Amino acid sequence: xxxxxxxxxxxxxxxxxxxxxxxxxxxxxxxxxxxxxxxxxxxxxxxxxxxxxxxxxxxxxxxxxxxxxxxxxxxxxxxxxxxxxxxxxxxxxxxxxxxxxxxxxxxxxxxxxxxxxxxxxxxxxxxxxxxxxxxxxxxxxxxxxxxxxxxxxxxxxxxxxxxxxxxxxxxxxxxxxxxxxxxxxxxxxxxxxxxxxxxxxxxxxxxxxxxxxxxxxxxxxxxxxxxxxxxxxxxxxxxxxxxxxxx
Ligand code: SAM
Numbered sequence: 001x002x003x004x005x006x007x008x009x010x011x012x013x014x015x016x017x018x019x020x021x022x023x024x025x026x027x028x029x030x031x032x033x034x035x036x037x038x039x040x041x042x043x044x045x046x047x048x049x050x051x052x053x054x055x056x057x058x059x060x061x062x063x064x065x066x067x068x069x070x071x072x073x074x075x076x077x078x079x080x081x082x083x084x085x086x087x088x089x090x091x092x093x094x095x096x097x098x099x100x101x102x103x104x105x106x107x108x109x110x111x112x113x114x115x116x117x118x119x120x121x122x123x124x125x126x127x128x129x130x131x132x133x134x135x136x137x138x139x140x141x142x143x144x145x146x147x148x149x150x151x152x153x154x155x156x157x158x159x160x161x162x163x164x165x166x167x168x169x170x171x172x173x174x175x176x177x178x179x180x181x182x183x184x185x186x187x188x189x190x191x192x193x194x195x196x197x198x199x200x201x202x203x204x205x206x207x208x209x210x211x212x213x214x215x216x217x218x219x220x221x222x223x224x225x226x227x228x229x230x231x232x233x234x235x236x237x238x239x240x241x242x243x244x245x246x247x
Contacts, residue, residue, distance in 0.1 A: 001070045003098050004077040005091065007084040007110030010216075011189035013044055015111045021045055023108050028074040031066060033081050033090055041079075054078065056090050063094040070103045077108075084112040088132045088158055114156045117184035117218035120194055121154075124223070128154040134167055141167065145174040150224050157219040164213055165206060171221070172199045182220040191215065 004023050009015040024030060024047050031054040032038035042049055054062050070076060080089035098105050118125050129151055135141045148155060159167055171179070177200035185193040193212075197205055206212050 001073055002075045002104040002106055004106050004108055005085050006077045006079050006108040008079050010083045010111045010113050010187055015188055017110050020108050020110055024077055027077040029076045031076055031078045037081050038079055054090055059090045059093045063097045067097050067101055087112055113187055113218050116187050117220055118156060121182040121220040123154045123182060123220050130156045133158050142170050142174055145170055152223045152225055154223050155221045159217045159219055161214050164217055168203050180222040184218040186215040
């Protein structure tokens with residue numbers, strides 16, 4: 001009675017661990033976001049397994065069924081279409097329910113687009129904030145970006161082809177043109193591209209060739225470290241002196 005959280009590749013099929021393959025071979029059931037998509041991966045790995053559909057829309061309802069199966073002694077692996085389950089993919093409700101029911105949950109780590117992009121970005125990686133996808137509508141997106149104005153940590157966003165330019169334009173509106181961004185595109189795939197620009201230069205680079213706007217993207221954005229640096233120590237001293245003079 002164990003639930004395994006198994007990471008699968010984000011493009012290059014060689015990015016699967018031996019432990020992931022062995023686990024997928026051994027479990028009684030594989031819960032997958034898209035059974036057809038995962039079927040192809042399993043076929044490539046020559047794994048014959050029973051698949052069970054668990055996606056965002058049915059997760060809460062289906063989790064209970066999976067809990068019953070786990071309680072009856074079955075072992076189950078959870079996989080998503082790409083990368084690490086639960087990272088902008090289904091699985092949260094199931095894992096929460098397992099922990100509440102004292103069911104063993106074992107992670108089988110592997111690929112994750114956010115971490116792969118961060119590791120190659122050259123931006124500070126000691127502290128970072130994973131932001132996932134921004135809201136789809138402009139107003140909500142701009143409002144959210146405003147809350148991140150003073151975020152000092154490196155920020156990681158996922159973005160889709162059709163919203164990439166809108167998102168960057170909103171970032172420029174809210175954060176200005178100069179912030180440094182690393183765009184990591186099609187990681188581990190044939191057209192993998194990792195470029196770093198200011199927001200403005202990145203927008204221009206993407207607009208120069210519409211092919212550059214196609215694919216899967218991670219945006220890594222520098223944090224705001226300017227607030228602390230921007231305050232001149234002399235100004236702080238002057239303020240302290242003035243404060244002393246105040247009644
Ligand atoms: N669970 C996945 C993970 O561990 O990274 C993320 C799933 S999320 C639904 C899909 C998004 O992840 C894509 O829209 C893209 O932003 C990002 N992504 C996934 N694979 C990628 C890749 N090979 N290169 C760049 N970004 C990728």
